[in-house]
Amino acid sequence: MITGAHTVIYSTDPEADRAFLRDTLRFPYVDAGHGWLIFGLPPSEVAVHPSEKNDVHEFFLMCDDVVKFAAEMERQGVEIGSVQDQPWGKLTQVTLPGGGKLGVYEPRHHRPESTGIKS
Numbered sequence: 276m277i278t279g280a281h282t283v284i285y286s287t288d289p290e291a292d293r294a295f296l297r298d299t300l301r302f303p304y305v306d307a308g309h310g311w312l313i314f315g316l317p318p319s320e321v322a323v324h325p326s327e328k329n330d331v332h333e334f335f336l337m338c339d340d341v342v343k344f345a346a347e348m349e350r351q352g353v354e355i356g357s358v359q360d361q362p363w364g365k366l367t368q369v370t371l372p373g374g375g376k377l378g379v380y381e382p383r384h385h386r387p388e389s390t391g392i393k394s
Contacts, residue, residue: 277390280319282334288373291306295372318389333378341365341381 286292293312296302302314317337338344341358345367348355354370366380 280321282316284334284371284375284377286371286373286375291372292375295353299348320387335378335380337380337382339381341367341379344379344381357377 284292290310293310296314297304297312302316304312304314307313326377342365342374345355346360348369356368356370356376359366361380363384364380364382366378370376
């Protein structure tokens with residue numbers, strides 16, 4: 276039934292942010308036409324948190340070592356936030372070329388198995 280998830284990042288400079296995902300993070304991609312890139316992502320997970328309102332969503336990337344990730348981003352001249360130690364993991368934010376921020380964290384919580392593609 277469900278074969279995947281499609282995440283959308285809205286940007287004031289989508290071409291620069293697409294180049295960042297392609298060239299800096301080296302995500303595999305396909306060109307859906309006219310330079311509209313769609314990127315493959317590592318296995319993902321979804322959590323539901325309490326909120327006072329609906330239709331609020333966040334997107335984070337996860338890594339095995341956020342300190343190492345932050346150092347690599349700094350080496351490449353990417354603006355990166357300080358690493359914050361949270362009960363659920365270590366968190367930083369990378370600033371995309373378009374100016375948006377993307378959370379990246381090293382989880383401490385257990386990770387579920389990926390569902391894989393089922394048809």
